[in-house]
Amino acid sequence: xxxxxxxxxxxxxxxxFAWLLFGGLQKNVVFFLTPKELLAKGTDGVGVPVRLxxxxxxxxxxWNAQTLDLRFIVxxxxxxxxxxxxxxxPQMFRDGMGVVVEGRFGTxxxxxxxxxxxxxxxxxxxxxxxxxxxxxxxxxxxxxxQ
Amino acid sequence: MKPEGQLNxxxxxxxxxxxxxxxxxxxxxAFVSIGAVIVAQTYAILTSPAEGDxxxxxxxxxxxxxxxxxxxxxxxxxxxxxxxxxxxxxxxDDLLAASAAEVGATFNGLTLMLGMIWGRPAWGxxxxxxxxxxSTLVLFLIFVGYLALRAFTDDTQQKARWSxxxxxxxxLNVPIVYMSVKWWRTLHQPPSSxxxxxxxxxxxxxxxxxxxxxxxxYFIRKRYEIARxxxxxxxxxxxxxxxxx
Numbered sequence: 001x002x003x004x005x006x007x008x009x010x011x012x013x014x015x016x017f018a019w020l021l022f023g024g025l026q027k028n029v030v031f032f033l034t035p036k037e038l039l040a041k042g043t044d045g046v047g048v049p050v051r052l053x054x055x056x057x058x059x060x061x062x063w064n065a066q067t068l069d070l071r072f073i074v075x076x077x078x079x080x081x082x083x084x085x086x087x088x089x090p091q092m093f094r095d096g097m098g099v100v101v102e103g104r105f106g107t108x109x110x111x112x113x114x115x116x117x118x119x120x121x122x123x124x125x126x127x128x129x130x131x132x133x134x135x136x137x138x139x140x141x142x143x144x145x146q
Numbered sequence: 147m148k149p150e151g152q153l154n155x156x157x158x159x160x161x162x163x164x165x166x167x168x169x170x171x172x173x174x175x176a177f178v179s180i181g182a183v184i185v186a187q188t189y190a191i192l193t194s195p196a197e198g199d200x201x202x203x204x205x206x207x208x209x210x211x212x213x214x215x216x217x218x219x220x221x222x223x224x225x226x227x228x229x230x231x232x233x234x235x236x237x238x239d240d241l242l243a244a245s246a247a248e249v250g251a252t253f254n255g256l257t258l259m260l261g262m263i264w265g266r267p268a269w270g271x272x273x274x275x276x277x278x279x280x281s282t283l284v285l286f287l288i289f290v291g292y293l294a295l296r297a298f299t300d301d302t303q304q305k306a307r308w309s310x311x312x313x314x315x316x317x318l319n320v321p322i323v324y325m326s327v328k329w330w331r332t333l334h335q336p337p338s339s340x341x342x343x344x345x346x347x348x349x350x351x352x353x354x355x356x357x358x359x360x361x362x363x364y365f366i367r368k369r370y371e372i373a374r375x376x377x378x379x380x381x382x383x384x385x386x387x388x389x390x391x
Contacts, residue, residue: 124342
């Protein structure tokens with residue numbers, strides 16, 4: 001009888017896990033949308049709190065040290081979304097880095113970020129000979145403290 | 147004349163030296179495992195160059211990652227001995243599962259703490275509710291709950307049955323934590339492999355994994371030894387209280 005309960009309970013739990021994995025949660029446990037997915041939402045994606053993730057398009061970073069105004073473009077290779085943020089970014093923020101921004105996509109087509117996170121890849125390598133470690137954050141901090 | 151009755155079985159067991167005497171964990175295992183941690187950490191810190199993106203922050207990896215692996219391993223031990231307890235009802239299996247749960251929860255807490263300390267400078271945030279971090283926290287809470295359940299249950303058989311059920315089911319979360327970064331889109335990156343890791347980092351990581359494995363084995367053994375002693379004391383006190391008139 002007791003054993004029956006345990007087996008029954010275990011079966012229920014396995015079923016719940018299976019449902020979590022292959023059913024409902026699969027689509028909802030998405031920490032961020034890609035630019036393509038956000039733009040595909042059309043007006044549904046505008047003005048609502050959302051996270052957007054992708055790569056900082058190389059060469060797109062514009063940083064104003066006086067006003068702490070940061071503008072850059074997030075790309076997923078297919079589509080691009082311009083992002084506006086204020087305040088010093090995380091120290092690992094740089095051209096070509098993975099980022100996740102929190103905020104709202106405005107009607108003007110610019111994503112107004114209230115939070116900026118760096119998403120690191122699973123690759124860890126020292127800089128190649130002759131290459132310098134990416135210490136852009138240091139120049140950013142120096143610029144903003146001047 | 148010996149007093150007769152149902153207590154005989156437990157007092158006989160106490161007289162049997164092999165059952166009464168818990169295993170002794172050699173003090174050498176303590177020295178070897180702590181020594182291995184010192185050697186592995188020193189090696190890793192001295193040999194690994196600054197990482198391209200995060201500089202010396204990368205060195206947190208040498209504890210964070212092995213601690214996560216030992217969390218998984220400890221809870222696998224909990225799972226195995228909880229299931230065997232439910233099947234065969236051997237008291238020692240319960241004590242071993244509980245010892246592994248305590249050690250696993252410690253490694254789990256360490257993983258979370260170091261992850262937060264790493265996340266703040268690397269990601270810019272201490273914490274996010276993505277699938278990896280959330281499932282790791284849930285795993286921690288399950289085993290904190292497991293330990294609380296044991297602390298608040300007096301009847302040893304009831305304690306063993308309930309905690310075996312919680313331990314076996316709770317450990318099912320381990321593969322979910324591991325796979326979370328592959329199944330779902332998270333801020334936490336997927337696992338690194340020798341292909342994504344510079345060889346100068348790989349050796350340090352492996353050495354530290356071995357060192358923490360030794361620490362884990364020592365902790366579980368030592369905790370199990372203490373649990374056996376505690377249980378033997380309880381049995382003796384019980385026998386004395388009931389047989390001592």
